[in-house]
Amino acid sequence: MERVSAYATNPESNNFEKFEEPAVARSAERSERSVPKKPLVSLVTPAYNEALILEKNLTILCEYMASLEDEYEWELIVVNDGSRDNTGALAELFARKHSKVRVVHHEVNSGMGQALRTGFDNALGDYVVVLDMDLSFAPSHVERLLDKIRATHADVVTASPYMGGGKVSNVPFIRLMLSVGANWFLGFATKKKFTSITGMARVYDAEFLRSLNLRSKGMDINPEVLHKAALLEARVEEIPAHLRWIPQNDQPKSKRRKSSMTTMKILKHTWAIVFFGFLFRPVMFFVIPSLLFFAISLYSLGWASIHSWTSYQFLIAQGAIATTFDDRISQAVAQAFQSSPHSFVIGGMALMIAIQLFSLGVLSVQSKQYFEEVFNLGTAIYKSTRN
Structure with a gap:
């Protein structure tokens, strides 16, 4: 068996005495260090x-x-x-x-x-x-x-x-x-x-x-x-x-x-x-619906514009009493509203909702960025506290 030599002081004789220590323990320790630890x-x-x-x-x-x-x-x-x-x-x-x-x-x-x-x-x-x-x-x-x-x-x-x-x-x-x-x-x-x-x-x-x-x-x-x-x-x-x-x-x-x-x-x-x-993804809860309402408003207000233009042409053909352009436009819009009020109402309401939702979408993006900054800071503090 392999052994290693060492010296120790004998307290009784004040002389150095030689003794031998088994190398097994040290060899095993080196072996343990060389073997990777299993996860x-x-x-x-x-x-x-x-x-x-x-x-x-x-x-x-x-x-x-x-x-x-x-x-x-x-x-x-x-x-x-x-x-x-x-x-x-x-x-x-x-x-x-x-x-x-x-x-x-x-x-x-x-x-x-x-x-x-x-x-x-x-x-x-x-x-x-x-x-x-x-x-x-x-x-x-x-x-x-x-x-x-x-x-x-x-x-x-x-x-x-x-x-x-x-x-x-x-x-x-x-x-x-x-x-x-x-x-x-x-x-x-x-x-x-x-x-x-x-x-x-x-x-x-x-x-x-x-x-x-x-x-x-x-x-x-x-x-x-x-x-x-x-x-x-x-x-x-x-x-x-x-x-x-x-x-x-x-x-x-x-x-x-x-x-x-x-x-x-x-x-x-x-x-x-x-x-x-x-x-x-909070923005999709606001921006996507806002685009939908915006499309509805375009469709409704488009029909309202067509009705207004048709009424304006009719007033011109009939020799409208109003002499100024603004008066003729006002009369045309009024007649168009009487004939198709739902186009104006739906279009106006849809446009207001679309603007509000889009604005909330912009705010949600800003809030999410602020939240992410605070979250990362909080996570760093939490990790240091746990450690």
Whole structure:
């Protein structure tokens, strides 16, 4: 065995005595320094009344993450969002058997956004991956998301079933149309070609994620993240994904009730989508309608002008009493208004609305610029405070 020599003072003899120290410890220390540290991945999954599928799906997730251990360290954070069944107890029991699983509890149901924020606050990883507990996006998406974010050095990578190569299975038609419409609308609002802005299956660069002061408590947390990423000019990428819902007949009864309950929240979710569309691009809520009203005013006032010109020609042909040009024009307009008052009324009102909306559009652009300046300043302060 290789050994290294050293000298130490013997306090009794005041002489130097030679002794030998094994080189194994130092060799191992050098070896550890030469081996790159594997990134730590925090997998966050919210859970609300998931008792019937919890243990099975957590087992699937743990087995899958274990298959990535050659490349990644990992931890699994389960956020029990105030479940009314025994989800919390089952999650704790599972965590006691698996050292890499941690459970965080909400006393009451606080919403998807708050559950994710809690998970983010407890994540220790270099990357934070989010999946739904029902595994509507299969665990195999995790490795693909991680490969993409490491290859592109992006801040966020989303799994999109709506881009080329993506796929959707078993999603009810109405829900699918609402989702596609919402993502198209938000994609248009952001002026980016993102196909999935509301989706939850994502991977985040942890440093970037910790720089965000998130406020949403519901499902609108997903567009909020991308809105703030756009303000910070962060890099966002997408990968094609397969969104697969479990058929209703194959779901436990409690899960069927949950699906019907979420359907009742469609209006609230729709409002959140419209609101974030406004935040992304407020000018389109004013300028586009103003152009529409301006076109209506041109059409109506055009017909009013034609009627006035026809009346003027008629007065000239009949030998009008009025001798001055201004008097003849006034009489012509008065006759045109009597014959077609709606052209004047609609045209005038549409023109006033168009001017007001356009003015609000200009003000919204100015306000958005001020907001972005304040947001960037606030983000810098928030980051320094957290650090």
